[in-house]
Amino acid sequence: MTDTPTHDVAAQRLRSIGQRFTRGRRALVDALDGASNPLTVEQVRELESSLPQSSVYRNLAVLEEAGVVRRVSSSDEFARFELAEDLTEHHHHLICSVCGSVVDFTLPDEVESLVDGELNSAAKRLGFTGDHHRLDLVGRCSDCS
Amino acid sequence: MTDTPTHDVAAQRLRSIGQRFTRGRRALVDALDGASNPLTVEQVRELESSLPQSSVYRNLAVLEEAGVVRRVSSSDEFARFELAEDLTEHHHHLICSVCGSVVDFTLPDEVESLVDGELNSAAKRLGFTGDHHRLDLVGRCSDCS
DNA sequence: CTCAGTGCAAAGGATTTGCATGCCG
DNA sequence: CGGCATGCAAATCCTTTGCACTGAG
Numbered sequence: 001m002t003d004t005p006t007h008d009v010a011a012q013r014l015r016s017i018g019q020r021f022t023r024g025r026r027a028l029v030d031a032l033d034g035a036s037n038p039l040t041v042e043q044v045r046e047l048e049s050s051l052p053q054s055s056v057y058r059n060l061a062v063l064e065e066a067g068v069v070r071r072v073s074s075s076d077e078f079a080r081f082e083l084a085e086d087l088t089e090h091h092h093h094l095i096c097s098v099c100g101s102v103v104d105f106t107l108p109d110e111v112e113s114l115v116d117g118e119l120n121s122a123a124k125r126l127g128f129t130g131d132h133h134r135l136d137l138v139g140r141c142s143d144c145s
Numbered sequence: 146m147t148d149t150p151t152h153d154v155a156a157q158r159l160r161s162i163g164q165r166f167t168r169g170r171r172a173l174v175d176a177l178d179g180a181s182n183p184l185t186v187e188q189v190r191e192l193e194s195s196l197p198q199s200s201v202y203r204n205l206a207v208l209e210e211a212g213v214v215r216r217v218s219s220s221d222e223f224a225r226f227e228l229a230e231d232l233t234e235h236h237h238h239l240i241c242s243v244c245g246s247v248v249d250f251t252l253p254d255e256v257e258s259l260v261d262g263e264l265n266s267a268a269k270r271l272g273f274t275g276d277h278h279r280l281d282l283v284g285r286c287s288d289c290s
Numbered sequence: 291c292t293c294a295g296t297g298c299a300a301a302g303g304a305t306t307t308g309c310a311t312g313c314c315g
Numbered sequence: 316c317g318g319c320a321t322g323c324a325a326a327t328c329c330t331t332t333g334c335a336c337t338g339a340g
Contacts, residue, residue: 022339052298055295055296058332061331077328119282122282128239128282131284132284133282136280167313169321170320203306
């Protein structure tokens with residue numbers, strides 16, 4: 001078991017910060033890898049046979065630090081997590097302002113390039129060092145319309 | 146006193162949801178109006194002679210519901226607030242991933258239109274009703290570089 | 291053996307809420 | 316007067332942390 005490319009990368013990045021790729025962390029990566037949207041801590045725990053929440057929080061923090069996982073903010077009070085973009089694909093989020101649900105979508109490459117160019121020039125102007133952009137559409141999902 | 150256009154709009158929107166434009170709420174609007182960036186609750190309280198925090202939270206919630214104020218999420222655990230965009234100007238945020246500070250900036254109109262078009266077509270495709278977009282650049286501010 | 295990882299339970303901290311008082315309409 | 320707004324303090328609830336235990340190397 002293991003040895004999907006995602007597992008390999010996760011293992012390597014963890015190792016590079018002196019951390020192991022344990023069973024619990026594998027479970028987290030698998031849950032996020034299998035989901036098509038960012039997951040809350042509770043959603044992860046439902047998917048992965050009730051891991052203790054403290055371990056989920058702790059390991060998500062470790063995975064985030066290793067650059068395997070990214071924290072996503074929505075409109076509700078729950079933190080959500082997804083795999084880092086270089087393990088998936090650059091994408092954006094539709095965020096429901098009523099229920100907080102988050103759905104992924106992508107944009108054409110030309111649009112991405114244009115946006116990146118504009119953002120970087122704005123950043124430079126303001127003495128900011130850009131890392132990545134965050135482009136979301138806030139509205140209502142089909143359930144909450 | 147009062148009767149800046151912003152005050153008028155705020156008063157009207159509050160009235161439309163059956164709420165008053167009280168002194169405390171005026172203070173919040175003034176604080177946000179005077180700032181060039183989104184403010185945390187504590188920052189608001191420093192600016193406006195120590196309003197009680199419960200009132201700040203409660204009134205920001207009311208103002209948000211009235212469409213006068215918008216909640217902004219950063220990379221830290223503090224909620225930040227700014228005036229609604231139609232009371233200011235459409236803009237974006239540079240978010241420092243280290244200290245959580247948020248700085249406003251704008252993009253050329255052509256870019257905005259293009260992005261909106263793309264987002265709306267994606268939203269339609271997914272049964273989502275778009276309201277507004279959120280385009281931020283995450284990186285490091287000059288202090289945290 | 292050693293030390294990171296785990297899990298439980300308790301603590302932390304931003305935010306919310308209950309309730310008595312005060313003020314605007 | 317009547318009801319919304321206020322302010323204090325206490326409660327909430329997501330998240331973090333302390334500590335003893337377990338397991339991999």
